[in-house]
Amino acid sequence: MDKFCKICFKRINDNSLYNLIKKENMLCEDCFNKLHAKFIRFKIGNIKGLSIYEYTDFIKELIYKFKGCYDYELKDVFLYRYLTFLKLKYHNFYIVYIPSYYIDDERRGFNHVRAIFETLKLKELSILRKNSAHKQSDHSAIGRRQIKDVISIDETVQLKDKKILLVDDIVTTGSTLLTSIELLKSKGAKTIEILVIAKTKNKRKEEY
Numbered sequence: 409m410d411k412f413c414k415i416c417f418k419r420i421n422d423n424s425l426y427n428l429i430k431k432e433n434m435l436c437e438d439c440f441n442k443l444h445a446k447f448i449r450f451k452i453g454n455i456k457g458l459s460i461y462e463y464t465d466f467i468k469e470l471i472y473k474f475k476g477c478y479d480y481e482l483k484d485v486f487l488y489r490y491l492t493f494l495k496l497k498y499h500n501f502y503i504v505y506i507p508s509y510y511i512d513d514e515r516r517g518f519n520h521v522r523a524i525f526e527t528l529k530l531k532e533l534s535i536l537r538k539n540s541a542h543k544q545s546d547h548s549a550i551g552r553r554q555i556k557d558v559i560s561i562d563e564t565v566q567l568k569d570k571k572i573l574l575v576d577d578i579v580t581t582g583s584t585l586l587t588s589i590e591l592l593k594s595k596g597a598k599t600i601e602i603l604v605i606a607k608t609k610n611k612r613k614e615e616y
């Protein structure tokens with residue numbers, strides 16, 4: 409059966425290298441190449457992070473199409489080529505999604521971060537909640553302070569000895585991640601790592 413690219417809708421060329429080894433292809437080679445998979449390591453505070461793709465206009469627009477235009481079909485395109493690798497790397501971690509404002513999730517009909525990362529089929533903990541529509545791009549000092557009030561953690565949760573994989577779509581300032589890390593540590597999380605789709609380049613103090 410003919411397969412069509414989930415991004416550009418062109419017919420996928422069945423002679424491509426990926427097609428020869430894998431059956432469930434979703435992207436044409438053009439779109440896949442435009443995604444610029446890079447696997448870049450970074451740190452936020454002393455927490456190790458990994459971003460899968462280079463931050464480009466292409467990935468920015470793709471995330472917007474998925475998150476802002478509710479194109480749910482795109483949920484699988486971000487991770488499908490790396491599922492085996494990522495499942496092995498994080499097999500004993502509990503996944504925690506960076507939350508969106510719940511009203512936005514209701515409007516969208518899905519949580520976009522969860523939709524992307526639940527394809528990893530890791531054990532999950534839905535313990536973070538975002539209580540207002542604070543935007544990560546409002547990254548003034550006041551923004552930092554405010555974000556501490558908008559993200560909260562399930563008070564009853566106990567994370568002692570648990571390994572946590574904190575996941576998000578695009579990281580800009582890292583302030584949401586930092587706040588979430590503090591909350592997870594306050595509940596006894598032993599090891600925390602971060603996995604994101606892409607991370608913007610910036611030279612803010614909390615990032616190295």
Ligand SMILES: [Zn+2]
Nearest residue numbers: 413416436439
């Ligand atoms: Zn395509």
